[in-house]
Amino acid sequence: MPVAVDSGQRRTEVAAAAADLIIEGGLNAVTFRNLATRLGCSTTVISHFFRDKNEVLLETYRYNFMQAVALREQALAGLPADPVRAMEELLPVGPDQRRHWIIWLCFWTAALFEPGLSQEHQRGLVGTRERLRTHFIAAGMADPAADQRAEDICKALYGIAMQTVFDQSYWTAERQRAAFRRAAGGD
Template structure:
């Protein structure tokens, strides 16, 4: 009986190989041949799924965002309805290099960001990665919390969300180079979250 091949899984395995290479040597030197070797498959197989390096990189970026969403959902599988604070914190935690996976993700995003500066398609992929929608969702959670009297009414939800995302995104590279610790970033993140969602005594 012929072996059933999961084509999407194969694409995802190739994307994971792109991430590993990008996190160690950036994207400029990544070739289809290198990705094939890293994934443990033939060059022909990589070309079967991706006609060009450009298409492969765009898929790898898209799939990374999907993986992060899956990890957030796993963090929020608490056996109960998560609070607004927990939802926002779990989402932002994926942007901070607190472990090896987070470190890899941060390095990959930096590599893709550098390429996006001179690649219109990659830049468009960054702009369409769902960040604006996520920020709007977070702002909605804060408004709901304000309406319930759990968050200060004077807060500007959009500005608070922008600050929280800036902390997670902006301090991540400091952890990578050793000028800050993951604990410091999380403490700063929690400090700002506590301003938005004051702890109940």
């Protein structure tokens, strides 16, 4: 009798393996063959759950995004009035955060040419700004000011993170945090 496999769990396993491959060699490293090797299965298993590489990449983008959202929500839960310090935890100050940013950077280039990835990326950007905006409004900030503060935090986060991915020796965790606080209006 065949073993029952949870489709969602298998897709998550493939996405996690694809994320590892992206870290090691970029988007081109994600092939059904490489995924099968990484997971110790046949390419048929991968193709049972995914039609093509683009579908794997989209699932991997979502997987990476959901991990970052969980990190963001955990950080925001601890600071009800000012999420700037909480959002610092999304900067590439540690290995997990750096991993997220490297994967995103790979996807951002692909999103310029792949409509599905572009839409997913846009949803993520809007979602982050909206989550911050909602947080500020709940803390009593007026709507226009909340919009601007959310935008400022996002600009600072993305800009500093991109520089750090390419120049980690200069952008120490301390330097990232200090620059982020200044740019986002936290200190």
